[in-house]
Amino acid sequence: NAGVMQNPRHLVRRRGQEARLRCSPVKGHSHVYWYRQLPEEGLKFMVYLQKENIIDESGMPKERFSAEFPKEGPSILRIQQVVRGDSAAYFCASSPLPHLAKNIQYFGAGTRLSVL
Amino acid sequence: SQELEQSPQSLIVQEGKNLTINCTSSKTLYGLYWYKQKYGEGLIFLMMLQKGGEEKSHEKITAKLDEKKQQSSLHITASQPSHAGIYLCGAVRDTSGTYKYIFGTGTRLKVLA
Secondary structure: OOOOEEEOOEEEEOOOOOEEEEEEOOOOOOEEEEEEEOOOOOEEEEEEEEOOEEEEOOOOOOOOEEEEOOOOOOEEEEEOOOOHHHOEEEEEEEEOOOOOOOOOOEEOOOEEEEEO | OOOEEEEOOEEEEEOOOOEEEEEEEOOOOOOEEEEEEOOOOOEEEEEEEOOOOOEEEEOOEEEEEOOOOOEEEEEEOOOOHHHOEEEEEEEEEEEOOEEEEEEOOOEEEEEEO
């Protein structure tokens, strides 16, 4: 999968706790995307970030969810006060080019979040 | 409603058989991508199609994009157990001047040895 690293692979949280998901893009890629995959559903776009900037967060819930991609370090997807409905697989993808039509995204293996 | 419809939702074939998976959109697409997802893992890029009528092949997998760029098919010839997994089509749509990446719900393929 071209080097996108996500951790942890599995994360278990109790309701009300915080979940922090990390994504290190392919070296040299400055564009990161987060997706959520619910059981029996397709991938749903959440947020698109460039270094230090959120470009498109139209797919992200307005409350409890936030994302960042700092100048140094991985991109972080943070979910505060998790609820059972947040249980899903969260995938990160990166690309070398901006958010354009002709652009291949390279995906990580995902973080599977389970909320008890 | 799903913006990208995939059919069938699941497929079980005997090893050696050919199969086709379809991906349909009601709107013109700017770029159509096929990915494969192994159960419990991430997505692996297979092919990208951009031009109407375009066809690409990789090993025993062939993907086509129709002239209107609203439908794509993925064809596997002489399927093998290694082809098993979830096949996802992804596409880029122009939404009021902003490009959006969307994905189908996937086709779950099992190949019986």
